[in-house]
Amino acid sequence: MIFSSRLIEDAVAEFSKLPGIGKKSALRMVLHLLKQDTAEVRSFADALLHMKEDITFCSECHNISDTAVCAICVNTQRNKNQICVVENIRDVIAIETTQQYNGVYHVLGGILSPLDGVGPEQLQIQSLVDRVHKNPDMQEIIMALNPTLEGDTTVYYISRQLQQLPVKITTIARGISFGGELEYADEMTLARSISKRLPIDNYVNISGQ
């Protein structure tokens, strides 16, 4: 693309560095911002800078946080004896958005992947073991990792680390998604959802309470 303005060109170049944004979408966004008030554009730029400069990671669960300990970990209403282990902060947001989970989290920061050079020491696994050690009332560790080979390996590795401790280890249910169609489900999911079938009573109560 040939722009007649250097300023536009720079702004488009910055936007097209974002994931999933090509030059045409970037230009569309830039021209949209150009039409807004200066105050609007300033608040956009400020929101980005504030986020980048002020955000930190929770010292408890390694979730992103505005404070040293995140809003979920300091919330006294939440069950500190139940930890949901997730790969990244996107998963925390996804689970929080369901409003069905009342425990706390532990963000690993990735999953075991020897091919990518990610071993246990690159992840927050030791700090999870320490958290379980430190809390004698800990009841349950819920593994909510993606159902890939690496995800299953990570679940297996962590459960080996925790096996000496008196804590229940569970994993989220796999099966056919709501709205999913049986004929398009992969064999493994379908097979697992048949073998782990539930009585109708449980099925009706989707919140599992």
Added chain:
Amino acid sequence: MIFSSRLIEDAVAEFSKLPGIGKKSALRMVLHLLKQDTAEVRSFADALLHMKEDITFCSECHNISDTAVCAICVNTQRNKNQICVVENIRDVIAIETTQQYNGVYHVLGGILSPLDGVGPEQLQIQSLVDRVHKNPDMQEIIMALNPTLEGDTTVYYISRQLQQLPVKITTIARGISFGGELEYADEMTLARSISKRLPIDNYVNISGQ
């Protein structure tokens, strides 16, 4: 979506105001920026602010510009006696990117649309007529507007304004796109591309020189 961080929430809200960006894409972009260096994020924010604060519109052709007269209008290599009339700056970028046009532009800032309250006085039509008046050597006005009812109305209106002046008025060719398939073309385009058929010699030379 429930975020555990106010800073992230603000940044996602700003991104999701952009056209075509939902909350999930906005989050993906925000988390991408969060992983970059502070210097990268600062350069992103700066590019936006600079663009918004420093950009202006060319006093000649009304294209966006970094200076009072845009880079295209000040370029002495370009033919000032040929004006391509377009709806907006996106069209200028599209035509410039083809690298096939060596004249100058005139950006109308929209097209005639009585239903949306856009009349001739809202557009840069008078300034176009003035440009043609002022230049006794003017050769050609190329109408490059979208082939809609409003576009055709605008072409008709402008050509009426210019009809007393000794200048050739042309419109860009309509027809089947390269890579387009005959069977999927609409009737009007197909009919027009048959009635305006070209001898093979012209067709081979796509640049039309």
